[in-house]
Amino acid sequence: MGILSQLLSVIPISLEQGFAYALVALGILVSFRILAFPDLTVDGSFALGGAVAARLIIAGYHPLVGIIMAIICGFLAGTATGFLNTKLKINSLLAGILVMTILYSVNLRVMGRANIPLLTVKTIFTPFEEMQISRYIPIIIFFFLVTFASKIILDLFFRTQIGMAMRATGDNEQMIITLGVNTDRITVLGLGISNALIALSGALIAQDQGFSDAGMGIGMIVAGLASIIIGEALIRKKSVGWLTFAAVTGSVVYRLFISIGLRLGLAPTDLKMATGLMVIIALGLPAIRKEKEGKLHLRGV
Amino acid sequence: MIKIKNVEKVFNRNTVNEKRAIDNLSLEITKGEFVTIIGSNGAGKTTLLNLIAGTYIPDKGKIIIDDEDITTLPEYKRAKYLGRIFQDPLMGTAGSMTIEENLAMAELRGKRRGLGWGVKKSKRSFYRELLKSLGLGLEERLSDPVFLLSGGQRQSITLLMATLSMPKLLLLDEHTTSLDPKTAQKVIELTDKIVKENKLTTIMVTHNMQQAISYGNRMIMLHEGKIKFDVSGDEKQKLTVEEVVKKFGTELTDETLLSASVSR
Ligand SMILES: Nc1ncnc2c1ncn2[C@@H]1O[C@H](COP(=O)(O)OP(=O)(O)OP(=O)(O)O)[C@@H](O)[C@H]1O
Ligand SMILES: [Mg+2]
Numbered sequence: 001m002g003i004l005s006q007l008l009s010v011i012p013i014s015l016e017q018g019f020a021y022a023l024v025a026l027g028i029l030v031s032f033r034i035l036a037f038p039d040l041t042v043d044g045s046f047a048l049g050g051a052v053a054a055r056l057i058i059a060g061y062h063p064l065v066g067i068i069m070a071i072i073c074g075f076l077a078g079t080a081t082g083f084l085n086t087k088l089k090i091n092s093l094l095a096g097i098l099v100m101t102i103l104y105s106v107n108l109r110v111m112g113r114a115n116i117p118l119l120t121v122k123t124i125f126t127p128f129e130e131m132q133i134s135r136y137i138p139i140i141i142f143f144f145l146v147t148f149a150s151k152i153i154l155d156l157f158f159r160t161q162i163g164m165a166m167r168a169t170g171d172n173e174q175m176i177i178t179l180g181v182n183t184d185r186i187t188v189l190g191l192g193i194s195n196a197l198i199a200l201s202g203a204l205i206a207q208d209q210g211f212s213d214a215g216m217g218i219g220m221i222v223a224g225l226a227s228i229i230i231g232e233a234l235i236r237k238k239s240v241g242w243l244t245f246a247a248v249t250g251s252v253v254y255r256l257f258i259s260i261g262l263r264l265g266l267a268p269t270d271l272k273m274a275t276g277l278m279v280i281i282a283l284g285l286p287a288i289r290k291e292k293e294g295k296l297h298l299r300g301v
Numbered sequence: 302m303i304k305i306k307n308v309e310k311v312f313n314r315n316t317v318n319e320k321r322a323i324d325n326l327s328l329e330i331t332k333g334e335f336v337t338i339i340g341s342n343g344a345g346k347t348t349l350l351n352l353i354a355g356t357y358i359p360d361k362g363k364i365i366i367d368d369e370d371i372t373t374l375p376e377y378k379r380a381k382y383l384g385r386i387f388q389d390p391l392m393g394t395a396g397s398m399t400i401e402e403n404l405a406m407a408e409l410r411g412k413r414r415g416l417g418w419g420v421k422k423s424k425r426s427f428y429r430e431l432l433k434s435l436g437l438g439l440e441e442r443l444s445d446p447v448f449l450l451s452g453g454q455r456q457s458i459t460l461l462m463a464t465l466s467m468p469k470l471l472l473l474d475e476h477t478t479s480l481d482p483k484t485a486q487k488v489i490e491l492t493d494k495i496v497k498e499n500k501l502t503t504i505m506v507t508h509n510m511q512q513a514i515s516y517g518n519r520m521i522m523l524h525e526g527k528i529k530f531d532v533s534g535d536e537k538q539k540l541t542v543e544e545v546v547k548k549f550g551t552e553l554t555d556e557t558l559l560s561a562s563v564s565r
Pocket of ligand 2: 346347348474
């Protein structure tokens, strides 16, 4: 029974983190899956979200202001990558890496130092902490609501005229160009939306964990990819609503794996390696099995 | 309707691979004409369509549609004038999207897209009617993703999509070549029907000389980026494959062209 109750005890933390990081998975879904754009801005825009929110909160602004500004800055970071790729014709991978690298300096400037503690200031979570119940319950509900609201908004967006043009851009760019869509503009917009979601995640997670750190985005892209891959392995339906649902589910399951791994003795320092290996296996398996489908279809690489 | 004036396109200029794909070519097509284009591999047929569509910008010359100079207009901005179908049946539709989503996107060709619903429920019966006209039973499959369909079915939908917004000019590049003979025949007949019913100005590239002669009211033969032969009206009606082969046999080294004549 000992080990079972130990394993059960990881469920609350997995749900909390799973829903919190699901926003990153949704963002990566928009860039990698919908737009077929391998956007590596992620690690930078996640930390950017945390940095902007933390800086504004300790400057005395309402946490909501910090969160909204984080979303806007994330959006701008995504559009920057989009511009580098579509206007300056820089390779998509390189464009993301460049912005991510630049953001590292930007984030340090924004924060004024490498780390801002938020434990003693009023954050979006302060009201929950003051409740007389286990802190997990309201926080899990909060992240669940934010994540599912984002999922629903994305689902609705992808059924609009612009949203459908975005899906077509990733699916068959030549076709949607011949239908009169400026796919450069659509790509920039999509990357903006993607990184806005990721920065929102960074802003919320910084407040949840009680600090913002310049290095908090490292490995975020691989973790997000792992979530998407797990989600798609569990849920095979391919319509947009199911894809977003799979990303959220995948994120929760991924965090569950991680938490169980840690309980079973996986060293926290080996976490990123384990995640990386997981993604390599998932992406490499089709090649070993000589399957064609299942391979990530990406533009410009 | 469309005027192509002294257009030139050279690939890999000043290298050993320099290729004059279109060589000082001029061509005027009037409203309602259905032009078929033949020519052997590398004659410049696809390049000509690419120049009209804006995939490439010409090195020299002008392209004018209805008095508007579109020579350097970006590809997506020309979409409002053009419908285009490629040889590859996968290229005309978005496979992960449903039939009705593809049709709805085509209906918005060249129009401003906003945050309104992409597929309007009120349009469904119209889409069903359209699909019914194909006679492929697709009217019951509006919300199936397109990747489930066969090449011929996809190409037929592409044809509907290309004509849905009544383009000023329809560009077809060997759009039946990669289909099996029976399906190809169906798609070409459907093309002819749609073009005639809607009086669409059309340029159709084909490798099949019989097709080039039987369909359309004008035929152009391209060779090394130049127009070698241009017939229309009665003269075109009376044309036979044998005649063309006799006249241009030396330039028509292409297998499909010759096999088309032999199989007759
Ligand atoms: N993007 C390109 N870069 C370099 N050369 C090209 C390019 N596109 C076409 N060419 C060359 O231009 C010439 C004309 O090509 P094009 O594709 O127009 O021929 P085509 O008449 O369509 O032939 P096919 O019947 O084989 O389709 C060929 O020699 C081709 O190799
Ligand atoms: Mg060609």
